[in-house]
Amino acid sequence: MTSLSPRYAKLSMYLHWLMLALFVGVYACIELKGLAPRGSALRSAALGMHGLFGLSIFVLVWVRLLGRLIYKAPAISPRPPAWQIGLSHTMHGLLYILMIATPILAWLMLAAGGKPVPYFEFFIPAPVALDPALAKQIKGWHEWLGSLGYWLIGLHAVAGLIHHYYVRDNTLRRMLPR
Numbered sequence: 001m002t003s004l005s006p007r008y009a010k011l012s013m014y015l016h017w018l019m020l021a022l023f024v025g026v027y028a029c030i031e032l033k034g035l036a037p038r039g040s041a042l043r044s045a046a047l048g049m050h051g052l053f054g055l056s057i058f059v060l061v062w063v064r065l066l067g068r069l070i071y072k073a074p075a076i077s078p079r080p081p082a083w084q085i086g087l088s089h090t091m092h093g094l095l096y097i098l099m100i101a102t103p104i105l106a107w108l109m110l111a112a113g114g115k116p117v118p119y120f121e122f123f124i125p126a127p128v129a130l131d132p133a134l135a136k137q138i139k140g141w142h143e144w145l146g147s148l149g150y151w152l153i154g155l156h157a158v159a160g161l162i163h164h165y166y167v168r169d170n171t172l173r174r175m176l177p178r
Helices: 010-035 041-070 082-112 132-167
Strands: 117-119 122-124
Touching: 010 041, 010 132, 041 082, 041 117, 082 117, 082 132
Parallel strands: none
Antiparallel strands: 117 122
């Protein structure tokens, strides 16, 4: 189902661009962490901000999903072929899995490693017992999914630009503020 409006609801637009900024923060922090020496204040701060941004994405994705239930997506004009619509739904589904699964894996990894999971003034309780081997295994999954995120986000952005500049439909304009 689609809405009659040519643009997404403001809630969807603002959350989309806010979450892009949070993703930039997540990836910038993890790259910065890699440049800082072990045990340094910079490395610790980068990891802390990485976690804060990642958990913020996790919190906001649920608001986005609720918004998708309340506000229907505007139609793409001219209507793309069915295969493009299917590919678009697959890409969006994978992005939502990224936004949900990656923070959950981080939570499980930190809990299994015996590390606290702070979020602002709160500490999220550990759902699993201390298990360093499990923590190492989950860390691999978390990092793999994070690496996949570079590709998913990049392909999503490229598709929007192709639709805007080559196909010349309203795909990108639907998500842009006026």
